[in-house]
Amino acid sequence: MIKILKNLTKKEWGFTAICLGLIIVQVWLDLTLPEYMGDITELVQTPGSEMKEILAAGGRMLLLASGSLVVSVVIAGLAARISTNLASRLRTNLFKKVQSFTMQEINNFSIPSLITRTTNDITQVQMLVVIGLQILIKSPILAVWAIVKILDKGWQWSLATGIAVAALLVVSVVMIALAIPKFKQLQQQTDDLSRVSRENLTGLRVVRAYNAEGYQENKFTKANDAFTNTNLFSYRLMAALMPSVELIMNGLTLSVYWIGAVLISSAAVMERLQIFSDMMVFSSYAIQLLMAFMMLVMVLILIPRASVSANRICEVLETDPALRDGTINELHTAEPGRVEFKHVSFRYPDAEDYVLQDISFQANKGETVAFIGATGCGKSTVINLIPRFYDATEGGVYVDGINVKDFTQAALRNKIGYVSQKAVLFKGDVTSNVSFGSNGTDGVSKKAVVSAITTAQSRDFVENMENSYQSYIAPGGTNLSGGQKQRLSIARAIARDPEILIFDDSFSALDYKTDKILRRELRRRAADATIIIVAQRIGTIKDADRIIVLEEGRIAGMGTHRELMQSCDLYKEIAHSQLSKEELENE
């Protein structure tokens, strides 16, 4: 929690200091009240007292109470401001941190957990700060001040108060000790609930198609029941705490009056009035004291959950991304567009086996290099090493003749137009999706967007949409067909005019004719770009300058289509399974 508080700005620490000052004023106002009550009690008991004296004391009490109210409103306003600003800053910091994570760190935390940490966990911390600022500081001051005020009023009463405070502390410590592990579980179970809900919603079509609603419901019920039971346990604990506190408070009041009664009955007549007045004042202070402890307990209840949340937030903020940024920031290098793998082997973090072994190849400026091979042989893994989604375990990946690790990630990725296997579109419109991201320039012009969309064979369907280039795109591009999504993702990569274009099986949803025209137009438009294609269809890669056949993470063959048809059995096998006899004979 302390680490989280380091995120407060100087201005907010200033506000906190103001809060502290105001709290001291408020405590003084609250603790001066009983003195007037003592005066009123004495006036009432003294024969000959005048009504206006009583009214004057009452008026002062009213003034003090109003002052206390105004001050508490100001404190609440300041606390709300400090806590909401802190929460907003934490959200920003978490978002930025997660942006810098590699897939490895994201998978370690899991996406639902990162979402819960950015939302629910921050809310827990915010709640503690807003309440803590008002109560956590006030209670100890109030308690100590109240103790000072009552110390000289009679040891019997002080002893009773001491016993009550001790009982309150014992009850609180037991309850909190029982609650802490449950609060830890509660945050993890929030992650689980969010994971199950998310999985169900994103896979809704599959769930319905397979009539798996019951199965999903069971999963949800299990997560929900676990969450509910832990919640119930913690609320039951709290439910037991409140009556215990009330019992102690009422017990103390009773003891004060009982002790008072004994003292009065054994005192001389002259002293009785003073003892009675002291008793009234004491009981007020004693209740204030217990109230201070009760408020403290209420905050202490929030602390375990908030500190679990604070730890979860700090875990993310303190995680160093596995990828270290390089220093080279230049857009223009000596060998633009050259991609080279030198004896690259790769193992996924936490996996035992190598997915890639001893991969070496070159792709020069203006060349097209393609990868083909069975599913799971490592094609996507190879190309994911170029934009540094992962780093090679052994060997080196070079872009423009420079090791990718030496570039800043921004500079490296500005050279690349990457189209992922699964088309990803964002909520917005056609233009915002195609002009997405910057290329170290001032962004993508409208003309470039239209031109990229034309090359990606999307112009017809985009112009036929209701608002053309401004047409709405739903989150994930769910209002488009698979092929349309793929073409817009391709347009996005082309619009940046990158040195290197990477297509990870990005033509699979296109019909053969569109696939062919698109590749031809692409080659024409991006004549200087190095194109790296992963494909399942021989037709898509047949014309590539170099085709690399992968088999279980190793290179099984490399060459042009013609060369591979002569030299690589695996390639021949794939070709025979996909191309007709005529197509093969026409080679």
Ligand SMILES: Nc1ncnc2c1ncn2[C@@H]1O[C@H](COP(=O)(O)OP(=O)(O)OP(=O)(O)O)[C@@H](O)[C@H]1O
């Ligand atoms: N994040 C990951 N963590 C661990 N293993 C992974 C991860 N991603 C992929 N793999 C494994 O690495 C291997 C190669 O996967 P990759 O996605 O590169 O294959 P691919 O040739 O592109 O397959 P496809 O043609 O089906 O897309 C697979 O066996 C897969 O199980």
